[in-house]
Amino acid sequence: MLYNRKLTKLFRNNMDRLFNRPYFFDKGLRFECQRCGTCCTGAPGTIYVDKNEVDLIAKYLSARTSCFIEKNLYPFRTGYSIREYTDGRCFFYNGGCTVYPLRPGQCKTFPFWVENLRSPKKWRRMSGECTGIGRGPLYSREQILEIVRSNLDTVAKSY
Numbered sequence: 008m009l010y011n012r013k014l015t016k017l018f019r020n021n022m023d024r025l026f027n028r029p030y031f032f033d034k035g036l037r038f039e040c041q042r043c044g045t046c047c048t049g050a051p052g053t054i055y056v057d058k059n060e061v062d063l064i065a066k067y068l069s070a071r072t073s074c075f076i077e078k079n080l081y082p083f084r085t086g087y088s089i090r091e092y093t094d095g096r097c098f099f100y101n102g103g104c105t106v107y108p109l110r111p112g113q114c115k116t117f118p119f120w121v122e123n124l125r126s127p128k129k130w131r132r133m134s135g136e137c138t139g140i141g142r143g144p145l146y147s148r149e150q151i152l153e154i155v156r157s158n159l160d161t162v163a164k165s166y
């Protein structure tokens with residue numbers, strides 16, 4: 008999910024307040040991607056890729072940027088979104104993410120998205136879909152909020 012301009016502005020303007028209040032994840036959250044692909048498949052959505060990321064992914068796939076764009080992306084805001092198959096599967100998902108080391112920021116920051124961190128209930132619900140939640144290294148409150156901030160910055164820059 009990508010936030011709309013108004014919501015992003017609201018979050019960014021209140022970052023200090025957002026950073027200085029208690030959260031259910033004050034003691035951190037464990038997460039390690041299990042590469043299960045749940046977040047790369049399923050319901051269709053926008054997978055935002057900014058222009059810098061496009062060059063890096065194209066290079067990773069040894070493709071010419073213009074061909075890569077034409078084949079895999081469509082214009083979205085100031086950047087692009089990755090095409091999906093009719094069943095909602097990401098174009099780069101083929102039994103696993105084929106661009107994993109260079110996957111877009113939106114994918115890298117999952118599941119630490121604002122909507123999943125709104126409440127313990129939302130996080131628990133997401134843990135029923137994302138098998139990486141509750142495993143692996145502990146992300147501190149500060150690390151989590153930094154991820155949220157970087158995500159919102161990316162979204163803000165996309166307008």
Ligand code: SF4
Pocket residue numbers: 039040041042043044045046047117118136137138139140
């Ligand atoms: S749903 Fe979670 S564990 Fe599965 S690929 Fe996505 S981030 Fe990784």
